[in-house]
Amino acid sequence: MTTPQSARVEPDDPADLQETTVEELARLYRQMLAIRRMEEAAAKAYSQGGKIGGFLHLIIGQEAVCVGATAAAQPDDYVVATYREHGHAYAKGVSARAILAELYGKKTGLVKGLGGSMHLFDKKKNFLGGYGIVGGHVPIAAGAAFASKYRNDGRVTLCFFGEGASTIGGFAEGVALAALWKLPVVLICENNQYSMGTPLYRSLAVEDVSLRALAHGMARDRFDGDDVIKVKRRIGEAIERARTTSEPTLVEVVTYRFRGHSMSDPGLYRTKEEVEEWRRRDPLNRCRQRLVDLGMQDAKLEELEADVRAEIEDAVKFAEDSPPADEYFPYVVKE
Numbered sequence: 001m002t003t004p005q006s007a008r009v010e011p012d013d014p015a016d017l018q019e020t021t022v023e024e025l026a027r028l029y030r031q032m033l034a035i036r037r038m039e040e041a042a043a044k045a046y047s048q049g050g051k052i053g054g055f056l057h058l059i060i061g062q063e064a065v066c067v068g069a070t071a072a073a074q075p076d077d078y079v080v081a082t083y084r085e086h087g088h089a090y091a092k093g094v095s096a097r098a099i100l101a102e103l104y105g106k107k108t109g110l111v112k113g114l115g116g117s118m119h120l121f122d123k124k125k126n127f128l129g130g131y132g133i134v135g136g137h138v139p140i141a142a143g144a145a146f147a148s149k150y151r152n153d154g155r156v157t158l159c160f161f162g163e164g165a166s167t168i169g170g171f172a173e174g175v176a177l178a179a180l181w182k183l184p185v186v187l188i189c190e191n192n193q194y195s196m197g198t199p200l201y202r203s204l205a206v207e208d209v210s211l212r213a214l215a216h217g218m219a220r221d222r223f224d225g226d227d228v229i230k231v232k233r234r235i236g237e238a239i240e241r242a243r244t245t246s247e248p249t250l251v252e253v254v255t256y257r258f259r260g261h262s263m264s265d266p267g268l269y270r271t272k273e274e275v276e277e278w279r280r281r282d283p284l285n286r287c288r289q290r291l292v293d294l295g296m297q298d299a300k301l302e303e304l305e306a307d308v309r310a311e312i313e314d315a316v317k318f319a320e321d322s323p324p325a326d327e328y329f330p331y332v333v334k335e
Helices: 022-046 063-071 086-091 096-103 138-151 163-167 169-180 209-216 228-245 272-279 283-293 298-321
Strands: 078-082 127-131 157-162 185-191 219-224 249-254
Touching: 022 063, 022 086, 022 096, 022 228, 022 283, 022 298, 063 086, 063 157, 063 185, 063 228, 063 283, 078 086, 078 138, 086 096, 086 127, 096 298, 127 138, 138 157, 138 169, 138 185, 157 163, 163 169, 163 185, 163 209, 169 185, 169 209, 185 209, 185 228, 209 219, 209 249, 219 228, 228 249, 283 298
Parallel strands: 078 127, 078 157, 157 185, 185 249, 219 249
Antiparallel strands: none
16 A cells, blocks of 8 residues: 655655756746745635635645746646646736635636636636536647647647546546647646545556556656746646647646645645645745755845735735626626
8 A cells, every 4th residue: 555655756856956047946936935825815715704605725735836837838828727726827827816806706806706716717818727627627628739739829738637637537538639639738747645535545556647648659757846947847848849749748746735625624634744744845945945045135035025925915905805796697798
């Protein structure tokens, strides 16, 4: 029986660090920090008497995956995500104001307060949505990639999903079509160790999800996701392959969510020791320390962090002060 701790795929070797600069790393750190603070603000609001209703799935602990992957893409590339998609939307350029207002069910939200946490969507940013049907969005991503290939527009589609989705029929169909038609798509499995509350050893006979690519003659990769630069570089290779040769890649990024599946999940199926082990690998702390090692001054770091704090406080106030969503679908004219 395999425990979740054994899912790590590479040693924590300082020599393995990818080259970077303060400028590049600071941008990524700011995005990750903003996502963390935005998610924390959402969790607080959810607990304050129903300011946020419905479901709320947080990505805290996984920020390096969505930030690093999206940073490797071009602005006009597509992103398709799951219901745990607040960070992906932010990394794609959607404002914290629009995201939090949507979570609050406000008219100023990304989809006018009618989508909520699981259904963010922004056509202008080429963020093609979060989807609540597990695995059902993989064929949608294949379809977006098919459209790009048909139009010859040079775009690549990034599709994020959890390891639980790899056992779903939609995933199998999407992968099969991506390989058969050689579609410019990068399929990114965010393996956070648990399908809701079910650990890997109880859900996957073979825990290496990337091996599914071999059955389709597809390129694959698998690595730890707590170094945002590593994520950016490795996903960048897959994006380049898709853009230049129209070949898909299945990438598995091993990561961890520090909180439960959703706000209603206390996560009691995990030991404190397990959670603490992964918290020691917190991608934000690792990124911040590397900025210090690269020579970024404390004053600059504090300025950056204060700027993020101000941005999220402004977004929370904007969401709270905004008018509620319309009671009818806003695109339908009432008689």
